[in-house]
Amino acid sequence: MVFNRIGLFAGILMTMLLADVNAGNIWTDTAYESTSVPMEPVQVAAHSYYVQGPAGTPTDNEGFMSNAGFVVTDEGVVVFDALGTPSLAYLLLSKIREITSRPVVKVVVSHYHADHIYGLQVFKDLGAEIIAPAGASDYLNSPTAKGRLQQRRESLFPWVDEKTRLIMPDRYIDEPYYFQLGGVDFLVQPLGSTHSEGDQTLFVKQDHVLYVGDLIFEGRIPFVAGAQPEQWMAHLEKLDATSIEHIVPGHGPASNDPRKALAFTLEYLHFVHDNMANAVENLVPFDEAYATLDWSRYEKMPAAQANRMNAYYVYLGLEAASVGE
Numbered sequence: 001m002v003f004n005r006i007g008l009f010a011g012i013l014m015t016m017l018l019a020d021v022n023a024g025n026i027w028t029d030t031a032y033e034s035t036s037v038p039m040e041p042v043q044v045a046a047h048s049y050y051v052q053g054p055a056g057t058p059t060d061n062e063g064f065m066s067n068a069g070f071v072v073t074d075e076g077v078v079v080f081d082a083l084g085t086p087s088l089a090y091l092l093l094s095k096i097r098e099i100t101s102r103p104v105v106k107v108v109v110s111h112y113h114a115d116h117i118y119g120l121q122v123f124k125d126l127g128a129e130i131i132a133p134a135g136a137s138d139y140l141n142s143p144t145a146k147g148r149l150q151q152r153r154e155s156l157f158p159w160v161d162e163k164t165r166l167i168m169p170d171r172y173i174d175e176p177y178y179f180q181l182g183g184v185d186f187l188v189q190p191l192g193s194t195h196s197e198g199d200q201t202l203f204v205k206q207d208h209v210l211y212v213g214d215l216i217f218e219g220r221i222p223f224v225a226g227a228q229p230e231q232w233m234a235h236l237e238k239l240d241a242t243s244i245e246h247i248v249p250g251h252g253p254a255s256n257d258p259r260k261a262l263a264f265t266l267e268y269l270h271f272v273h274d275n276m277a278n279a280v281e282n283l284v285p286f287d288e289a290y291a292t293l294d295w296s297r298y299e300k301m302p303a304a305q306a307n308r309m310n311a312y313y314v315y316l317g318l319e320a321a322s323v324g325e
């Protein structure tokens with residue numbers, strides 16, 4: 001009898017909570033600090049949506065700086081990337097709930113960088129399968145992963161706090177992975193180490209939408225530290241755009257022109273890489289190489305403070321390679 005009453009009470013409470021989530025009044029009784037940043041889904045095709053993080057530093061806008069996507073089918077939702085705090089992911093979930101009550105079945109993670117992953121626990125706790133690129137385990141098992149989370153618990157408090165945790169994937173992808181959900185065909189394409197230790201894209205066949213993660217940055221300086229710039233440029237150069245009608249980058253607006261969308265990131269990578277390669281080859285010290293380059297195209301863009309770090313990272317990598325030859 002007692003158990004029945006408890007069960008009934010729990011049932012009523014759950015119904016109330018779900019009603020709150022569906023009504024958009026989601027902050028009642030949740031474990032996550034509320035967030036006040038504006039977030040509106042943009043529909044790019046029949047099933048495919050994304051939310052766009054504003055350009056800023058990792059701690060501006062309560063940690064909202066990267067994009068996340070979601071694909072709505074009759075049988076459930078596939079999410080692409082989970083944003084930089086559990087609070088943001090919970091807000092994303094409430095936006096998904098305004099469109100569908102179907103469960104979030106899978107989360108495809110483009111790569112394990114702080115601005116895309118601290119929201120994962122929200123979806124994991126709902127039972128979603130977390131799908132990561134091969135290579136992400138290098139990051140997850142590194143001291144950097146723990147150190148970065150600790151740093152964000154301070155710089156993004158209270159949105160990232162002691163309850164925020166690193167989520168281990170349920171599955172690593174090291175070869176193309178196809179699946180169907182609700183009559184929609186998905187392809188997860190692993191890219192090896194390009195922008196990070198491991199990267200992957202998600203193609204939604206019926207929608208002709210490609211979610212590319214941080215292979216493409218729009219409207220801000222790309223983050224190059226930790227990348228393999230040569231592989232990154234090669235992937236952009238060989239990207240087969242024939243069946244892509246919409247491309248959703250990891251940062252910045254979606255585009256209906258894949259070639260145009262990747263042009264800025266590719267040009268920037270070439271600018272940094274080719275000039276640093278030239279300097280290393282001619283034994284020009286970094287400071288001199290950096291100072292004599294014309295940065296005028298890039299120095300006024302959001303995240304321009306990354307220019308020097310990007311160039312230094314590429315310079316050191318090329319220098320190490322040249323010494324090793």
Ligand SMILES: [Zn+2]
Nearest residue numbers: 066115214250
């Ligand atoms: Zn990012």
